[in-house]
Amino acid sequence: MKYIKDQENLKDKKILLRLDLNVPLKNGIITDQTRINKILPIINFLLEKKSKILVISHVGRPKGKINNDLSLKPICENLEGKINQKISLIKENIFKLKKEDLFKDSKYQVVFLENIRFYEEEEKNDVSFSKHLAKLADIFVNDAFSCSHRAHASVSRIAEYLPSYAGLQLETEINALKKVTSEIKKPVSCIIGGSKISTKIGLIKNLIPKFDNIIIVGGMANNVLSYKGNPIGKSINENNCESIIDDIFKIAKTHSCSIIYPEDVAVGKNMEDKAEIKELNEVKSNDLILDIGPKTIKKIKEVIEISETVLWNGPAGYFENPNFAIGCYEIAKKIIETNKKKLLYSIAGGGDTIAVLNQINAIKNFNFVSTAGGAFLEYLEGKELPGIKALN
Numbered sequence: 001m002k003y004i005k006d007q008e009n010l011k012d013k014k015i016l017l018r019l020d021l022n023v024p025l026k027n028g029i030i031t032d033q034t035r036i037n038k039i040l041p042i043i044n045f046l047l048e049k050k051s052k053i054l055v056i057s058h059v060g061r062p063k064g065k066i067n068n069d070l071s072l073k074p075i076c077e078n079l080e081g082k083i084n085q086k087i088s089l090i091k092e093n094i095f096k097l098k099k100e101d102l103f104k105d106s107k108y109q110v111v112f113l114e115n116i117r118f119y120e121e122e123e124k125n126d127v128s129f130s131k132h133l134a135k136l137a138d139i140f141v142n143d144a145f146s147c148s149h150r151a152h153a154s155v156s157r158i159a160e161y162l163p164s165y166a167g168l169q170l171e172t173e174i175n176a177l178k179k180v181t182s183e184i185k186k187p188v189s190c191i192i193g194g195s196k197i198s199t200k201i202g203l204i205k206n207l208i209p210k211f212d213n214i215i216i217v218g219g220m221a222n223n224v225l226s227y228k229g230n231p232i233g234k235s236i237n238e239n240n241c242e243s244i245i246d247d248i249f250k251i252a253k254t255h256s257c258s259i260i261y262p263e264d265v266a267v268g269k270n271m272e273d274k275a276e277i278k279e280l281n282e283v284k285s286n287d288l289i290l291d292i293g294p295k296t297i298k299k300i301k302e303v304i305e306i307s308e309t310v311l312w313n314g315p316a317g318y319f320e321n322p323n324f325a326i327g328c329y330e331i332a333k334k335i336i337e338t339n340k341k342k343l344l345y346s347i348a349g350g351g352d353t354i355a356v357l358n359q360i361n362a363i364k365n366f367n368f369v370s371t372a373g374g375a376f377l378e379y380l381e382g383k384e385l386p387g388i389k390a391l392n
């Protein structure tokens with residue numbers, strides 16, 4: 001892998017810089033800025049080198065359609081203040097852009113393309129789209145470790161058509177994760193939550209041999225509850241996961257890995273509701289499971305207490321509503337408390353996990369925090385991530 005930090009002669013070079021600025025947004029307001037703060041080093045590095053920076057990022061999952069709620073505009077405005085530079089956000093169709101048209105105005109050293117997932121070609125890892133993107137620049141830099149598990153055009157395919165380098169943040173994340181995974185102390189417990197069930201449920205099987213305890217919370221836990229015959233009302237869940245869950249429990253048995261999942265839940269009638277604690281069999285057809293309940297929290301705390309290493313990706317509940325953030329807060333508090341008593345090595349990863357930890361100012365108490373969620377888990381699986389493979 002070649003690293004951008006080792007490169008000379010970047011002056012006036014047009015750098016296509018893939019970032020992950022997929023920050024949580026609520027009504028156009030950025031609710032957690034961590035991912036923006038983490039890319040300041042690469043932007044400042046390239047500004048100093050007098051490169052011309054063409055940024056590509058996605059926000060959310062617009063699925064190939066223009067969606068103004070998922071514009072990069074608020075992110076550009078936020079970044080402008082942080083780097084003290086004007087940024088131009090290009091809304092024009094990418095296919096109409098030509099290299100010589102970019103950076104014509106010397107006022108702008110940083111130019112953003114609008115949300116790359118407005119183009120269906122992105123997620124298809126499309127060849128001609130990647131070739132076209134490559135024509136807009138001289139060099140490609142991937143500084144988006146947290147989306148390097150996606151085989152998408154601006155993450156993976158593009159590297160075939162431009163000299164390609166690892167960015168500063170990507171390098172830092174990989175080095176930290178390498179260190180963590182090589183020095184891991186047992187018992188190891190992994191807490192997996194969040195709402196991206198399809199990304200995560202399949203990889204649990206591969207994680208089982210590496211961990212002593214896997215704690216399933218968040219959206220995915222609904223699938224497990226339903227598999228075990230419990231009602232889940234209108235809660236999010238993924239279709240056709242029974243055989244995967246079947247495998248999870250079978251493989252866990254062979255490897256003596258305990259699978260922990262909710263014993264009770266907090267429900268609401270809608271996302272803005274108050275929390276009502278329910279036993280599993282009390283969940284009604286119009287209930288939404290939005291957090292774990294007190295019995296589950298107690299159980300998880302016992303597991304954390306006996307662990308030497310804890311890895312956490314994905315919130316335990318709908319933490320955007322404080323009524324359903326209790327599970328997350330209690331898990332965080334227990335990790336921090338245990339950390340003070342003994343050497344519990346703690347790692348957290350993922351945009352939403354970072355956001356919830358920031359709400360209670362807990363980031364500083366973790367040994368390592370990765371911006372990556374899905375990519376972090378796939379890295380732990382031992383998989384070669386498409387975005388990393390493309391740089392090798």
Ligand code: 3PG
Nearest residue numbers: 020022146147351373374
């Ligand atoms: C993330 O937030 O994990 C990354 O930005 C990737 O997003 P995705 O799961 O929509 O591909």
Ligand code: MG
Nearest residue numbers: 350351352373
């Ligand atoms: Mg995310």
